[in-house]
Amino acid sequence: MKHNALPSFRQRGLSLSSLNVPRRYHLPIILLRTLCLIPSVLGTLYNTQNTWGVPIRDSGGAITLKSTESDYWVANIWCALAGYWSWILTTSMMRRWLYHYEISNAIVRLITLTVVNWSVSAFICSKIESDRPITIWMLICLILLVSNVLKLCFGSSPKYHQKTEDVLQSPVRISLKSTAVRVLVFPLTVVTFLTMFVVLQQLDRLQYTTSQLMINQPFGLNYNDLATTFTTTTSSTVSVLILVVSSWSSEGFERRQMLRKTALKLVENDIHATYRFVIGQPPSARTQMLMGPRIENESQTYRDMLLVPASDLRGDKSRKLFEALRWSNEFKFDYMIKSDDDVFVRWDVVKSELRTLGRQSGYWKGLVYRNMVPDALGADKKMKTDYELPILPAFTSGTMYILSHDVINLIVDIDSPQQFVSAEERNLGIWLFGYDINPIHDFRVQDGNACESDQIAKRFKSRKLRDMQVMYDNVINGRTQCTSLDTTTCGLCYPCRGKKDDWRASSLACDQFKGVTDRHPTDYLKVSGSNVKDTLAPSVMGENDAWIIDGLLSQRTSKFSETDDWHLLYWVCWTSDASTFTDRHWRALELVWVHEPRAVIFMISNTLTTDFFQDYTHAGYEIHVVHFNKDNLLNWHWYFGPGTLDWLHDWDKWETGKFFYWHLTDYIRCLLLYNYGGTYMDMDALWIRVPPDNNLEFIGSDYSSLVSDREWTLDDEGLYLPQGLMRFKRGWALFREMCESAFTSYNYDPECFNCGGPKAITSYVREHLAALELGGFTILPREVLYPASYLEIHRFLLPNPLAEQELKTKIVVNSWNIHLFGKMTNHLPVEKGSLVDLVLKRFDLDVPHRDTAVSNNKKNANTIISSTGTWKVPMRLVGPRNYIYRYMSPFTHIPLDSLESRRRALQQPAAGRFQGLDRIYVRGGPSVVDKVQVSLDVAFGKLKIGVPPSPEFTKNTIELKDASQKDINVLLNSLIYSPSPLLAANGGRDRMSISIKYSNGEKDEVLVDVIVVESEDDGEMS
Known part of the structure; x- marks a missing residue:
């Protein structure tokens, strides 16, 4: 029996068309085949729409070559050719698949071919500019041309084009050559000719217009x-x-x-x-x-x-x-x-x-x-x-x-x-x-x-x-x-x-x-700019910038801000009642003047009276109370920008928050340093030595013990930047940017205690550290300003038999300041024999002043704080018994390529200056004396006075008239010693005497043994 290879439905002769499929599949297959025309139809609609839009959106003229109306019409012709070739390819492949496969398999292949057709067309349209429609459709036609040629060469057979019974009887051969001419060559020739004709016409017009616009009349x-x-x-x-x-x-x-x-x-x-x-x-x-x-x-x-x-x-x-x-x-x-x-x-x-x-x-x-x-x-x-x-x-x-x-x-x-x-x-x-x-x-x-x-x-x-x-x-x-x-x-x-x-x-x-x-987070890394300081608007104090304190402080700058004496500005804040101003707060101010008697302190307060510090001003020291409130801050323009301005306007809204005055202090300290520069210090910061470089701009560092803080600290060990003591010149952008982020009505959080404090500044510095350091921003090692953390500071207030040794060999050597962390120690007394007690006794101006602290719910209105408990205190000249002059030759080099070497550089005292425990100053005595004689004598070396500058001398007597305690201390503080060449070369001992004699008969003298030694780093050549 002869085997019949045709599918069973074809053997029964049920199809009425050349598709050779049952009648129920005829319409679905026709629809699937029609889908191949979708890209061409969409392209025709797009080109037609752009054709009618050319008079509105322009063709680009002679300078910018863009598609014209004719370009889009020609593109439509190529769209039609692409649709025709797509139809031919789809029909041919469909007949082949229907002959070889079951209908379901053939339909899958037909759908796949349609999807490929759409994908290729979409890909080409996405990769070529939409203003080049002819290029797009010529490329699509090229792909379809190649596909049809391959189909004719390798996949064409007459059996796919005849009914079943005709195939079984006598197949008729189809000429591939005649099919290619009729289906491919002739349509391509017609479309190409039309395209060339239109392009030549446009080139003729373009040459004329271009020559007119670009040569004869450019404008x-x-x-x-x-x-x-x-x-x-x-x-x-x-x-x-x-x-x-x-x-x-x-x-x-x-x-x-x-x-x-x-x-x-x-x-x-x-x-x-x-x-x-x-x-x-x-x-x-x-x-x-x-x-x-x-x-x-x-x-x-x-x-x-x-x-x-x-x-x-x-x-x-x-x-x-x-x-x-x-x-x-x-x-x-x-x-x-x-x-x-x-x-x-x-x-x-x-x-x-x-x-x-x-x-x-x-x-x-x-x-x-x-x-x-x-x-x-x-x-x-x-x-x-x-x-x-x-x-x-x-x-x-x-x-x-x-x-x-x-x-x-x-x-x-x-x-x-x-x-x-x-x-x-x-x-x-x-x-x-x-x-x-x-x-x-x-x-x-x-x-x-x-x-x-x-x-x-x-x-x-x-x-x-x-x-x-x-x-x-x-x-x-x-x-x-x-x-x-x-x-x-x-x-x-x-x-x-x-x-x-x-x-x-x-x-x-x-x-x-x-x-x-x-402000949205992005997936790229922002690189901070190198400019970390703002150029503030110029100010002519008293003219275009109103005074806050005549001759000293205006709304935008101060007498010192733009001078070499900017470091003499000191800022402190006090928002508590005057009765909470205890002796340790008085002493914090005194320690500033002990080490820098020329310092000018501005007390920013809403509770203290303007004459609160009159006992110190009578002694010549400069401290000014600046009253602040909402209206003052607004009138003085003490805001950074629109955010902080809105925040100040909403003062009444925020004032009820439990952290508002802490936040307000955080805000004010940033504004003061930004507008004026200088040193901001908390009232629990005790100076024990001034920085060796007056131009150094710095902030301290400490370590947090909370693991949760690692999200914003500078390193994985919890290093952060407290704001209890900072010194900067005016104009640092970090203060403005930080406050414009934290203190705005739009995102201020009154319940977040630290959002405007250490967390805010540490987060900012971490993001901009490299640029800030290039601009002169210095982060001091922890021990320089915070020798004890807030968890350990209490031991500095407890009796310690080794306190004096620790002060001399560790604290004064490594530190400039002791921060008492008031929230942790305000309730603790300074006990006798403690390290803080030794500091307060060693650095004491002994200016009598009235106690304002509350005791047993009553003001001690009649209590006088002084060494005698009265308004009269004898004068005493304070100075070291021994002074070590560590000679550093001009070739001495301290490398700064490691943290340890950087620390040593910061800890070096200024050569020849009497700082720290070597400080020479007057304590007690009358506030003002009509005449004072200061006698200075040195055996081998030389002395000179820095303020005002004087030539070197070995012996000198200086007479001051109507001199305050401050005037005398300014002179003593500016003393500079230099050894003789022999002592500088070989080391040795020198002897210096300083004596003070008041016109009222009070006098005192200090003899100092000067020991000249070479620096231990001498010999490390730069």
Whole structure:
């Protein structure tokens, strides 16, 4: 019996079509086969839509080559060819599979082929720019052509094209050659010919238009009227060129007219400032026909139009700006200001500020954005480039920015082509990236709808364009510029108290110096900038900066802040009742003056009276009580930015919190160091030695024993930075940035005790440590300021028979200060024989003062604190019996490449200075003496006085008149000893005497044995 290889359903002859399938499968298979046309249909719809949109969005003109209407129509022809070849391929393969496989298996293969077809088409469309439609569909057709050729060569058989019974009888051979010509060659020839014809026609027109635009007339309209504008500018007058970017649209025409009637009137009649409206090439023949006569008439009327050889498309705004900059570079001016035609700019304010500033180089100013991802401000701002940019270079808002002439020259005067992206303000950041030009942030330039009283640039939407007239009328009539305008919206970087749309809700952060950043966590590592100090505004105390304390302290600076004596500023805070001011707090102040009698202490307090320290001021020491409250802080502008300003306004809201006054102290100490510089110290910090370098800027360190703190400490061992004692020059940005993060109404946490203290500053320093250290930020080893931790400090208050030995051999050698951690020790007495007791006895000015502490619920109003218990205390001269002078030759080198060597450098006393336990000073005696004789004598070496500077001497008697205790101690504190050359070379002993004689008969003398030794590090040559 003969075997029949056909499937059983074909043997029964049930099919009525050439598909050779049962009738119930006919319609599903036809539908599946039709799916192969989907990519071509979608491509045709997309191309047709773009074809009709070309007159609106422009073809790009001769400078920017973009697809024209004809390009999209030709692309549709290639779409049709791709659909035809896809249909042929799918039909052929379907017949083959239906012949060889069961229907279910054939359908699976058919679906797979369709998915592959879709995927290949989608992949090609995604990898080629959408503005190249012909290229996209030619490539798809090429793939389909190759697939059909392979199918014809290897997979074609007549049996797939006939009914079952015909195949069984006598198959008819199909000519592969005739099929290829009919299906492949002929359609390809027709489509290729049409494409070549259209392209040749476009090339003919392009050559003519290009030659007209790029050779004969590079710029149009009033491009050359600027040639004489700046020639009359004197060398002492700043000249300004304003470029206002506009468009060919009817809305652009209306906006230009409104600006001429309002903001630009503030530029009229100024021979040193002029403006131009910048437009590109007409988008299309239709636009040129409709708007051309109006623009030409506008140009002839106002003589303020500039036509540049670039597309006028919104997406080509960067190229239009670049061409305008290239044009402007031909003229001589000092500053170029770019704006848009829907922006009202206070040109009067801007011009005045620039003329006050004078000529600058490398100047770039505007609303600055930093560390922004490309699409951070919305999809309409998304930037597409030919390379990946995880983060954008710093850029300024396109609303308004200012460039000096040399910056424009850097942009346009280069040989290599520039990179162009759609958002022109971001393009500016890319152009200037690498030139080390840091944009200056000006938050008065606003992108949004807010209206602020000091705003200098505001954008108006088209439907609110008439509000420009309102603002202009306000300006010329002397009213606040936002009168009758909506002021309920919060401006970016402005305080938002009582306003809607707080910009922080958009996850933005604003730094008044650096600009706007994105607070969202990102997957890239932010690199901190090298500039860690702010350039604070200049102050003329008593003129543009009101006094807080006449002659000493103003709202923005102090008498010492900008001088070499900045280290003499000391800041302390007191927010408790005066009755809690105990003897240890008095002594903390005394220890400052013992070691630095010229120190000026400002007590920031809301409880102490201005004469609280009069007993010390009578002795000549300077301490001033500065009363603070909510109103004072606001009136003195004691805030860092919009966040802290809102926080201070909400004082009443926060005041009920249990940690508020701790937080307030954290805030004030940062503000004082930022505004004024100097030393901030807690009232439980006891100085035992001054730092050897007056210019050293430092903060102490300690270790936390809490494992949970490891999340924010500097290392895995719990190293953190307490704020109990800090010394810095003014302007460190870390204090401003830290407070603008912790103390804002938007994110202040009144229940978090440490969020504005050590945790805040340690977290900040950990993130910016390298840059801070390069700027001079010094983290001291723990023992320098905190020789005992808060868990161990209590033992310094307990009797210790070895306390004196520990003080001399360990504490004074390694430390400058002992911090008592008041929360841990305020309730503990200073017991006799303890280490702290020895320190307080060794360093004691013995200035009688009244006890204000509470005892048995009664004030000891009649108790006098002094060595005699009375107002009269005898004078005593205090000094060391032995003084070791450790000679260090000019070649001595202390390596700083390890923690141990760094510690040794910090612990070295200043050579020849009598510091620490060697301190020479007067205690007790009358507050002021009409005449004092200070006699100084040394056997072999030399002495000199540092304040005021004097020549060296071996014997000298100095007479002081009307001298206070401070005056005498200033002289003694400035004594400097230097050994004779013989002693310096060989070591040995010298003898020095100091005697004091008062006019009232009191006198005292100190004899000091000076031992000169070589430094143990001498011989380590640098």
